[in-house]
Amino acid sequence: MSRKISERLLTERVTIKRPVQSLVPSTRRPVFQFQTIATAVKARLNPASTALNRNVLGQIPKRAFKLFLNPVDLKENDEVIRESDGEVFVVTEVKNLFGHHIEASIEEKKK
Numbered sequence: 496m497s498r499k500i501s502e503r504l505l506t507e508r509v510t511i512k513r514p515v516q517s518l519v520p521s522t523r524r525p526v527f528q529f530q531t532i533a534t535a536v537k538a539r540l541n542p543a544s545t546a547l548n549r550n551v552l553g554q555i556p557k558r559a560f561k562l563f564l565n566p567v568d569l570k571e572n573d574e575v576i577r578e579s580d581g582e583v584f585v586v587t588e589v590k591n592l593f594g595h596h597i598e599a600s601i602e603e604k605k606k
Contacts, residue, residue: 498594499566499596500539500565500595500596502537504539504563505537505538505539505564506539507538507539507540507577507579508536508578508579509538509564509576509577509578510533510534510536510576511533511534511536511569511573511574512530512531512532512573513529513532513572514527514528514572514573514574515528515529515530532567532568533567533568535578537564538562538564539562539564540561540562540601541563542558542559542561543559543561543600544558544559545558545559557603558602559602559603560600560602561598561600562584562597562598562599562600563596564597565597566591566595566597567597569597569599570589571588571589572586573586582603583603584601584603584604585601585604586599586600586601587600587601
């Protein structure tokens with residue numbers, strides 16, 4: 496019995512980056528840089544919803560997806576970059592389902 500999702504079901508390739516905080520020596524101001532955790536990870540993105548964010552400029556749609564992938568080091572606030580078009584997403588929730596696969600909720604990152 497296989498302990499992973501079949502490779503044929505994972506149709507996308509993604510890169511995972513994690514924000515790492517460091518301090519500027521002279522000012523002690525925090526700076527965030529993104530460290531690459533994994534590249535060319537096979538995954539599947541399924542559309543979850545489109546929510547409307549209301550602000551001063553009006554309503555802005557925010558797309559959300561479900562991300563399915565085999566076990567890998569993935570945490571909240573990590574960036575997931577879809578390699579086919581370079582679109583960037585932010586991980587909002589991670590569920591490790593019995594070590595079989597990971598299901599994560601991701602949202603479009605504002606530019």
